[in-house]
Amino acid sequence: MWGTATQLLKRLIEHSGLEAEFQLLPWARAITEAEMRENTCVYSATRTHEREPLFKWIGPLVSNQWAAFSLASSSIEASGLDDLSGLRLGSFREDAVGRYVQDQGHNLILATADHENLDRLNADLIDVWITGVAAANYLADRHSVSLKKLFVFNEVPLYLACNRSLSSDLHQKMQTTLDILLQQEGEALSLNQYNEMKE
Secondary structure (H helix, E strand, O other): OOHHHHHHHHHHHHHOOOOOOOOOOOHHHHHHHHHHOOOOEEEEEEOOOOOHHHOEEEEEEEEEEEEEEEEOOOOOOOOOHHHHOOOOEEEEOOOHHHHHHHHOOOOEEEEOOOOHHHHHHHOOOOOEEEEEHHHHHHHHHHOOOOEEEEEEEEEEEEEEEEOOOOOHHHHHHHHHHHHHHHHHHOOOEEOOOHHHOOO
């Protein structure tokens, strides 16, 4: 769980006069539940063309870079997605980062959850891990794994994605409240600032 994003989200809920229950779920399940269940939202979600009509969006909450990583001990050198041809690339189910790379013509080995890719790197089951910079830094630090960032290939804003049943009035109230909170912060928070992330 990202400390900065969670703190901002809790402030948003509080200032909107709402109550919420937080659950940590596998990503594929979390985004499916938000799509199917009333009064359910998921964060932090990338606002893709395919997802756009499925949710009501509030944000952006934070921004995140997408990058390719190998183990620090690896001899792999790459400066762009084209350089990854022939390598075993790891991502996880329903992840926007992985889908983007697949759309560029690359095959991926998909895990159930992103943290599994660290084990796959260590077990030599994948060569390169495709994920967000924040997730990679956080998980690598948590599991004491040294990574090498090969290159960054995209930067995207991340949102709170809510079930379509969310009323228009509440949707607007939450977005306005978020805008005010971010204005008070001076600028949108960035997930790429590692020192702001906590378990």
